[in-house]
Amino acid sequence: MAQAAVFQDQLAGMEERLRTVSRLMTTKAAIAQTPKQLVWTLNKAKLYRYIPVVPPEKRHPIPLLLIFALMNRPYILDLRPGHSFVEFMVSQGYDVYLLDWGVPGFEDRHMKFDDYTLEYMPRAIRKVKALSGVQEFSMLGWCIGAILTTIYAALRPDDGLRNLMLLTAPLDFSNRQGLTFARWTDEKYFDVEKVLAAFGNMPGEMIDYGAKALKPVENYITNYCKLWDHLDNPMVVEAWHAMNTWVTDNIPLAGGAFRQLIVDLYRNDRLMKGELMIRGQRVDLRRVRANLLTVIAEGDHITPPCQSEAVLSKVGSTDKEVFHVPGGHIGIMAGSNAHKMTWPHIDGWLGSRSQ
Amino acid sequence: MGEGKKENAKPFDPFEPLREMRDAYLDSMAKVMVETVNTEGYAQANGAILDSYLTASAPFREALEKWMVQALQQLSLPSRQEVAALAERFTNMEMRLDDIDAKLDQIARLIVEARPAAATPPVEPAKSAAPAKSPDSAASKAPASAKRGAAGAQKSTRRQSARKSER
Numbered sequence: 223m224a225q226a227a228v229f230q231d232q233l234a235g236m237e238e239r240l241r242t243v244s245r246l247m248t249t250k251a252a253i254a255q256t257p258k259q260l261v262w263t264l265n266k267a268k269l270y271r272y273i274p275v276v277p278p279e280k281r282h283p284i285p286l287l288l289i290f291a292l293m294n295r296p297y298i299l300d301l302r303p304g305h306s307f308v309e310f311m312v313s314q315g316y317d318v319y320l321l322d323w324g325v326p327g328f329e330d331r332h333m334k335f336d337d338y339t340l341e342y343m344p345r346a347i348r349k350v351k352a353l354s355g356v357q358e359f360s361m362l363g364w365c366i367g368a369i370l371t372t373i374y375a376a377l378r379p380d381d382g383l384r385n386l387m388l389l390t391a392p393l394d395f396s397n398r399q400g401l402t403f404a405r406w407t408d409e410k411y412f413d414v415e416k417v418l419a420a421f422g423n424m425p426g427e428m429i430d431y432g433a434k435a436l437k438p439v440e441n442y443i444t445n446y447c448k449l450w451d452h453l454d455n456p457m458v459v460e461a462w463h464a465m466n467t468w469v470t471d472n473i474p475l476a477g478g479a480f481r482q483l484i485v486d487l488y489r490n491d492r493l494m495k496g497e498l499m500i501r502g503q504r505v506d507l508r509r510v511r512a513n514l515l516t517v518i519a520e521g522d523h524i525t526p527p528c529q530s531e532a533v534l535s536k537v538g539s540t541d542k543e544v545f546h547v548p549g550g551h552i553g554i555m556a557g558s559n560a561h562k563m564t565w566p567h568i569d570g571w572l573g574s575r576s577q
Numbered sequence: 578m579g580e581g582k583k584e585n586a587k588p589f590d591p592f593e594p595l596r597e598m599r600d601a602y603l604d605s606m607a608k609v610m611v612e613t614v615n616t617e618g619y620a621q622a623n624g625a626i627l628d629s630y631l632t633a634s635a636p637f638r639e640a641l642e643k644w645m646v647q648a649l650q651q652l653s654l655p656s657r658q659e660v661a662a663l664a665e666r667f668t669n670m671e672m673r674l675d676d677i678d679a680k681l682d683q684i685a686r687l688i689v690e691a692r693p694a695a696a697t698p699p700v701e702p703a704k705s706a707a708p709a710k711s712p713d714s715a716a717s718k719a720p721a722s723a724k725r726g727a728a729g730a731q732k733s734t735r736r737q738s739a740r741k742s743e744r
Contacts, residue, residue: 262675264668264671264672264675265667265668265671327661327664328657328661329660329661329662329664329665330664331661332665341672345672345675345676345679348679349679352679352682402614402615405615405617405620406619406620406623406624408620410621410624411620411621411623411624411625412620412624412627413624413628413631416628416631417627417631420631420634420635420638435614436611436614437607437610437611438610438614439603439606439607439610440607443603443606444603444607447599447600447603451596523611
């Protein structure tokens with residue numbers, strides 16, 4: 223009789239766990255909750271300004287513009303309340319703006335880094351300056367966003383960029399043996415033109431497969447095993463749900479930008495060699511004069527540390543710092559230790575340079 | 578004291594050894610797989626699969642596109658390429674409007690800055706450098722065109738979503 227009751231309890235427990243798994247896999251977590259205002263749009267791009275929570279006299283006068291990658295949603299920067307970089311920076315008194323590139327459609331298949339850095343970013347920055355009422359600003363670029371911000375900083379050195387922060391920046395492609403993506407997209411095996419002729423843009427699903435296939439066991443098996451093991455822990459479950467919502471929300475990469483990423487960067491390392499041409503202008507990293515902070519994730523398998531280190535010796539900035547953080551490509555900013563390590567360091571570095 | 582310890586102690590879990598075995602197996606598998614995906618052979622196989630898919634699907638895709646263009650032409654409807662070209666023109670127009678908006682902003686700011694100096698006598702010494710406007714004041718005190726911009730932006734977002742849904 224007692225055994226039957228125990229068995230029934232176990233069955234009920236199992237049913238509850240399966241229900242939780244089903245909820246996590248089929249619903250989206252409430253993400254990007256920090257209050258914000260849409261202040262500018264262009265095509266699919268949107269510029270948001272976060273509502274300040276600190277009294278004006280305690281705020282930093284220099285606004286901060288966040289630029290995320292082109293092929294993922296930027297709300298990883300504002301994942302969920304209490305675990306949001308944006309929320310943290312707003313609470314530290316920064317006037318925070320976020321440029322969301324949106325989802326490129328078939329009509330955007332020709333968009334290149336040239337368009338993003340010389341058409342979209344300057345206009346968004348103009349709006350940031352107009353709304354903040356100051357001529358200087360700081361920029362934080364993450365992943366491909368770091369490529370865009372670096373190109374912008376080199377092409378527009380007199381545009382008022384005071385502080386530049388690069389997170390897990392894939393800028394140096396010289397070590398081809400150390401880059402799995404470089405191997406996969408080698409011209410011997412991967413025909414960029416054929417892919418773009420078929421799809422126009424690089425499909426989000428293919429990008430997602432590429433990112434996950436770098437660590438297939440962790441991404442396709444261990445991730446779910448860990449969830450199963452911690453289903454009784456609501457904190458772990460909610461964190462997993464939010465991250466899964468972001469990871470599965472894939473967007474395509476504009477065809478022109480994808481071609482540049484593969485041909486100009488992965489195959490020919492043109493940015494570091496000083497050969498990258500944007501609208502006929504050579505991107506000369508020596509022209510970057512902004513204060514520079516490079517954040518490197520030591521366990522990053524998407525952008526290995528070797529890709530982010532060389533930029534320091536190439537730029538013309540006199541105030542430059544590299545910060546190594548234990549963790550992965552996303553974990554350093556959205557992981558459970560981000561609020562103890564990466565965010566305070568960024569705040570400390572930027573705060574002293576935003577007066 | 579002893580009872581407290583007993584209460585805090587982890588209850589015996591018969592599945593724990595199995596879990597440990599599983600984790601050890603997955604760890605070793607993970608290392609093997611990371612090495613595997615980083616080989617020339619994997620890159621070659623990946624490329625071959627993608628290439629054969631693209632080659633095999635190309636004739637069907639092209640035929641479908643051709644058929645679709647003809648069908649749309651018969652129905653006097655624009656093709657995908659034509660709609661895309663139109664969208665590109667919209668974006669160019671948006672850029673021009675944005676530039677005009679910024680110029681109007683600048684003119685409005687200059688007018689506001691010039692007005693008090695011309696209209697009122699300098700009772701108090703003017704500040705040499707205007708302090709940075711706080712985000713609150715920047716949002717509430719005019720840039721009328723900024724407000725217009727934000728409102729316009731929301732309108733244009735609605736327009737875009739409408740266009741998207743039409744497509």
